[in-house]
Structures are given as structure tokens and as C-alpha cells.
Amino acid sequence: MRVPGPSIAARTHETASRIAVVLAVLGAVLLLAAAVIVAYSVLLRIVASGQVKGDFEIVAVASGIAILLFLPYCQAMHAHVTVDVFTGWLPRAVLRWIEALWSLALAVAAAALAWRLSVGLEEAWRRNDVTMMLHLPLYAAYAAAVIGFAGTSILALLDLLEALSQSPRRNGRAR
Amino acid sequence: MSPAETGGVMIAGLVVLMVLRMPIFLAMAAAGAAGYLWLGGPAPLLAYLKSSVVSLFVSYDYSIVPLFLMMGHFAGRAGISADLFAAANAWVGHRRGGLAMSTVLGCGAFGAICGSSIATATTMAAVALPEMRKHGYSGALASGTLAAGGTLGILIPPSIILIIYAILTEQNVVKLFVAAVVPAMLAVAGYLLAIAVYVRLFPAEAPTRGRLPLAERLRSLRRVVPALAIFAVVFVGIYGGFFTPTEGAAIGAVVTGGYAVLSGRLGLRGFVETSLETATATAFIFAIVFGADLFNVALALTRVPQQMAEWIGGVAITPYAILAALVLIYLLLGCVMDSLSMILLTIPIIFPAFMALDFGLATEAQALWFGILTLIVVEIGMITPPMGLNLFVISALARDVPNAMIYRGVSPFIAAEIVRVGLITAFPSLSYWLVRTFYS
Numbered sequence: 262m263r264v265p266g267p268s269i270a271a272r273t274h275e276t277a278s279r280i281a282v283v284l285a286v287l288g289a290v291l292l293l294a295a296a297v298i299v300a301y302s303v304l305l306r307i308v309a310s311g312q313v314k315g316d317f318e319i320v321a322v323a324s325g326i327a328i329l330l331f332l333p334y335c336q337a338m339h340a341h342v343t344v345d346v347f348t349g350w351l352p353r354a355v356l357r358w359i360e361a362l363w364s365l366a367l368a369v370a371a372a373a374l375a376w377r378l379s380v381g382l383e384e385a386w387r388r389n390d391v392t393m394m395l396h397l398p399l400y401a402a403y404a405a406a407v408i409g410f411a412g413t414s415i416l417a418l419l420d421l422l423e424a425l426s427q428s429p430r431r432n433g434r435a436r
Numbered sequence: 437m438s439p440a441e442t443g444g445v446m447i448a449g450l451v452v453l454m455v456l457r458m459p460i461f462l463a464m465a466a467a468g469a470a471g472y473l474w475l476g477g478p479a480p481l482l483a484y485l486k487s488s489v490v491s492l493f494v495s496y497d498y499s500i501v502p503l504f505l506m507m508g509h510f511a512g513r514a515g516i517s518a519d520l521f522a523a524a525n526a527w528v529g530h531r532r533g534g535l536a537m538s539t540v541l542g543c544g545a546f547g548a549i550c551g552s553s554i555a556t557a558t559t560m561a562a563v564a565l566p567e568m569r570k571h572g573y574s575g576a577l578a579s580g581t582l583a584a585g586g587t588l589g590i591l592i593p594p595s596i597i598l599i600i601y602a603i604l605t606e607q608n609v610v611k612l613f614v615a616a617v618v619p620a621m622l623a624v625a626g627y628l629l630a631i632a633v634y635v636r637l638f639p640a641e642a643p644t645r646g647r648l649p650l651a652e653r654l655r656s657l658r659r660v661v662p663a664l665a666i667f668a669v670v671f672v673g674i675y676g677g678f679f680t681p682t683e684g685a686a687i688g689a690v691v692t693g694g695y696a697v698l699s700g701r702l703g704l705r706g707f708v709e710t711s712l713e714t715a716t717a718t719a720f721i722f723a724i725v726f727g728a729d730l731f732n733v734a735l736a737l738t739r740v741p742q743q744m745a746e747w748i749g750g751v752a753i754t755p756y757a758i759l760a761a762l763v764l765i766y767l768l769l770g771c772v773m774d775s776l777s778m779i780l781l782t783i784p785i786i787f788p789a790f791m792a793l794d795f796g797l798a799t800e801a802q803a804l805w806f807g808i809l810t811l812i813v814v815e816i817g818m819i820t821p822p823m824g825l826n827l828f829v830i831s832a833l834a835r836d837v838p839n840a841m842i843y844r845g846v847s848p849f850i851a852a853e854i855v856r857v858g859l860i861t862a863f864p865s866l867s868y869w870l871v872r873t874f875y876s
Contacts, residue, residue, distance in 0.1 A: 325498075341720050343458070349822075363462070378486065402490045
């Protein structure tokens with residue numbers, strides 16, 4: 262018997278997408294903050310021949326973390342690029358099975374990556390890996406990487422469950 | 437199985453997975469991981485996966501990409517595209533095809549502060565498409581112009597593709613940007629010419645309107661000032677050596693964002709939306725960067741790239757024939773693949789082979805020339821049916837225009853681009869001449 266209204270998978274997907282939005286905005290704020298620091302540093306260098314020490318480390322670490330925090334949102338929007346030419350003629354039902362298969366593959370791959378990165382996180386934490394000048398902790402970037410790929414994995418898994426429960430899919434891609 | 441055969445199987449596997457619609461980054465990562473596993477066993481792969489993503493993404497070289505993307509999305513939000521289009525329209529809008537020409541000029545000017553094709557096409561379509569349709573332009577001309585104009589976002593520096601090329605081939609980004617300037621002007625000229633020819637053949641598709649009074653035209657110029665100021669700050673700084681390209685991108689993001697806030701067009705809600713646009717554009721690029729890295733690391737173990745370089749270096753045909761073949765391959769690939777994946781997958785294999793060819797050029801000049809040529813041919817892929825990302829973007833925005841019409845409208849621009857590829861192939865100095873003048 263079919264349950265009316267959005268399935269549990271669809272509702273969970275909604276919630277997970279909202280979390281992905283928060284992560285993405287957080288990443289953008291971090292990126293912008295790093296940009297402000299760099300701009301200030303350049304200004305200092307030009308007018309007062311000083312500069313913010315190690316600003317290049319700040320922008321590298323902040324942008325790296327931002328990129329990693331952007332990943333779940335990209336998956337929530339189904340914005341990863343695919344080659345659509347050769348499968349466009351297939352019936353809708355077949356396409357849905359293909360998409361479900363790749364959701365499964367992505368869920369597994371991203372989970373495996375998150376697992377390996379969590380090992381990397383633990384090592385970075387134990388060794389206390391830091392950047393050269395400012396001693397910014399690199400485990401922060403590893404933590405963002407675990408969040409980014411675990412988030413991607415969860416969203417892909419929810420896509421799969423949604424496809425299996427046959428609920429109508431909303432597609433976030435601009436087409 | 438010999439390493440070279442493993443390499444062949446990896447490439448074949450990648451193609452099969454992509455054709456079956458697996459997300460491109462995942463297909464590259466999967467084929468790469470399988471090859472890595474086959475050649476080296478589990479230990480090196482597990483070690484690679486433990487830290488490579490972080491060491492790849494936490495990089496000063498790559499941080500320029502999200503910063504330029506953020507700057508471009510701020511610029512779109514601030515209405516800079518609308519201002520540039522309005523100003524161009526005030527001056528050339530009365531000519532036949534003038535609105536289409538204004539679109540190209542607006543895209544070109546916007547491209548000088550935005551590094552992405554899709555962002556340029558999207559933001560310019562929002563203002564130019566309704567305007568062209570209102571004045572009775574055909575769907576074919578309007579959508580074709582926008583799809584082609586969008587490529588100026590990436591053909592005109594700053595350009596995400598050139599940045600990636602610079603990182604992959606260890607070239608100087610600033611010199612690549614300078615090398616792209618003359619070819620970019622040729623692109624704008626070619627597009628304008630394409631429109632002029634098209635509207636002479638089909639005058640009914642582009643009705644004319646009256647000329648604006650001079651006072652109004654002059655007033656329109658004031659709207660160009662913010663874009664000009666942002667461009668001046670960022671690029672005088674970068675080209676003049678006052679700061680690095682990454683610093684320029686950071687300053688650009690801050691200044692453009694600041695202008696968007698001051699112009700009253702960027703509130704909290706707008707910031708969230710801009711963040712999400714930046715997030716999507718950044719994340720899909722870096723997913724591909726990661727997938728391609730894993731694939732290329734594994735492929736390097738098979739020595740296929742080196743063998744390819746040795747083989748191409750040893751064949752007894754003229755280098756120009758090989759170059760022509762490469763251009764052709766890129767044009768064909770571009771019909772089915774996106775430009776970034778093409779660059780990331782092919783440059784590590786093809787660049788060493790290309791550099792082994794003797795065109796009688798200095799090494800750096802040859803690398804710059806090839807960068808510009810590659811940029812142009814992969815960008816043509818953005819507007820060639822059936823798999824042109826810009827065509828999809830425009831088709832999603834111009835829902836009433838059937839795809840066949842969009843294809844028709846974009847064909848004169850593709851022709852103009854192919855002429856340009858011919859020109860730059862025949863005259864390499866079009867690319868490196870300005871660099872030499874600038875740095876000697």
C-alpha cells in the first residue's frame with residue numbers, strides 16, 4: 262500500500278539538504294573572511310609596507326575547508342556533471358534505475374573516502390600537524406573533509422532510498 | 437597484463453562509465469582507484485585516500501578558484517551585468533542586430549571580471565534575453581548570442597580553465613592571462629561579425645529601433661564605472677605585479693561584495709543565495725579536480741603518458757598535422773564532455789607530448805600558445821550540440837525556444853570560433869606577442 266504524502270526518505274532528504282545549506286553558507290563565510298584578511302594584508306603592504314603574517318596560509322586552509330563544506334550541497338542539488346548524450350533516448354524508468362545505481366556507487370565511494378579521511382584526521386590530530394608559519398591545525402581541514410564526504414554519502418544514500426520508494430523525484434539541476 | 441594495457445583498460449573503463457551517465461568525477465575516481473589497486477595493491481591506494489583530498493584542496497594555488505567564483509557571483513548579484521548591457525545598448529542598440537551586439541559586448545566586459553562561462557551566460561541572460569525578445573528578436577538569434585556570449589566569461593581573463601591549465605603545466609598564470617588578451621579581443625570581434633552577417637541574411641530576426649539622444653548615451657556610461665573600477669583595481673594590481681593573482685581574486689571578491697552591499701542589492705538573503713551559487717560552482721569543479729587527480733596518479737604508474745609523448749615525438753609527420761589532429765580530437769570530445777574534465781584528463785597526457793614537438797618556438801611561448809589554443813577549443817565544446825553546457829543553461833532560461841532553434845542560432849558563432857582557431861594555429865604570435873612585449 263502506498264503512503265500518501267512525501268516518503269520518509271524524501272522528508273529526510275529535505276532535512277539533510279537544509280543541513281547542507283548551512284554547511285555551504287558556513288564555507289562561504291569562511292572563504293569571504295579569508296578574502297578580507299588577504300585584502301587587508303595587501304593594503305597594509307602597499308600603504309605601510311607591513312602585512313598580515315602568513316596570510317597565504319590562512320587563505321589556503323580557509324578555502325580548502327570551504328571547498329570541502331560545499332560538497333554536500335552540490336550533491337543535494339544533483340549538480341555534479343554527467344555525460345547525458347548517450348542515455349537521453351532511454352525510457353524514464355530505465356534512467357531512474359541507472360541513477361539509483363550511481364547513487365549507490367557514490368554513497369559507497371564517499372563513505373569509503375570519509376572512512377579513510379577519518380583515519381587521516383586521527384593521524385593529523387595525533388601528530389599535531391600544523392601549517393609552517395601560523396601553526397594552523399590541519400586536522401580542521403581533515404574534519405571538514407570527513408564532514409564533506411560523509412554528507413555526500415548520506416545524501417546519495419537518501420537519493421537511492423527515494424528512488425527505491427518510487428516517490429516522484431524533484432530534480433535540482435537546471436535543465 | 438602489462439602496465440600499458442592496464443592504462444588502456446582504465447581509459448576504456450572511464451569512457452564506459454561516463455557514457456553510462458555516472459557522474460564524471462566519480463567515473464574518473466573509480467577507474468583511477470581500480471587501476472591503482474591493480475598495479476600497486478591496496479596499501480598505496482588506502483594511503484592515497486587518507487590524505488590526498490586535503491593536500492589537494494588546501495592549496496594556495498587552487499584557492500584562487502573559489503575566490504574568483506565568489507567574485508563573479510557577487511558581480512552578477514550587484515547588477516553589474518545589467519549595467520554593462522545597458523551601456524552597450526545605448527551606444528550600439530540602434531543598429532541592426534544591435535541588441536545582440538550589446539549582449540556580446542556586455543558579456544565581454546563582464547567576462548573581464550568573471551572567470552566562469554556559466555555564470556556569465558546566466559547573469560547576462562537574465563537582462564538581455566527579455567530585452568531582445570521584447571524588441572522582436574528571434575529566439576534563435578537571442579539564445580545563440582547568449583550561449584556564445586557566455587563563453588567570453590572564460591575566454592577573457594580571469595579564466596578558471598586557464599588557472600587549472602597553469603597549475604597542471606606549471607606555467608605562470610599571469611602570463612597566461614596576458615597571452616589570452618589578444619585572442620579574447622578576436623573572439624569579441626568574431627562574434628560581432630557573426631551577428632552582422634547573420635542579421636544581413638535574416639533581417640526579419642532583428643528589428644531595429646531609433647537612436648538614443650547623445651545625452652542619454654553619455655549618461656549610460658556612468659553605469660560602467662563600478663565594473664571599470666573593480667577591473668582596474670584587480671587587474672592593474674595583478675598585471676602590474678602589485679599582488680599575486682590569488683590576492684587579486686581575494687581583493688576582487690571583497691570589493692565586488694562591498695559594492696553589491698552598498699548598491700543595496702545584497703542583503704542577508706542575497707548573501708545566502710550567492711553563497712549557494714558559489715558553493716555549487718566550486719564543489720563540482722573540485723570534485724572533478726579530485727577524480728582527475730586519482731585517475732592521473734594511477735595512469736602515471738602505467739607510463740602511458742610518457743610512452744604517448746615518446747611516440748608522438750618520434751613520428752615522422754609535421755608537427756602541424758599532429759596539432760590539427762589534437763584540435764580535431766578536442767572539438768569532437770567537446771561535443772560530449774565538459775571543458776574542465778577535458779582539460780584535467782587530457783593535459784597531463786597531451787601536454788608533455790605537445791611540448792616534445794618542434795614548432796621553432798621558445799618553450800614558454802609554445803606552452804602559452806598551446807594553453808590558449810586548448811582554452812578556445814574546449815570552450816567551443818560549451819556551445820556545440822548536443823552536450824554544450826551553455827546551451828543547457830540558455831535552454832533552461834528560454835523555455836519557449838526549441839533546441840533546434842538554439843542550435844541554429846549558435847551556429848554562426850561556432851563558425852566564427854573555428855576561424856579563430858585557424859588564425860591562432862597559423863599565427864602563434866597572436867598569443868605570446870603581448871607577453872613578450874609586456875615582460876621584456
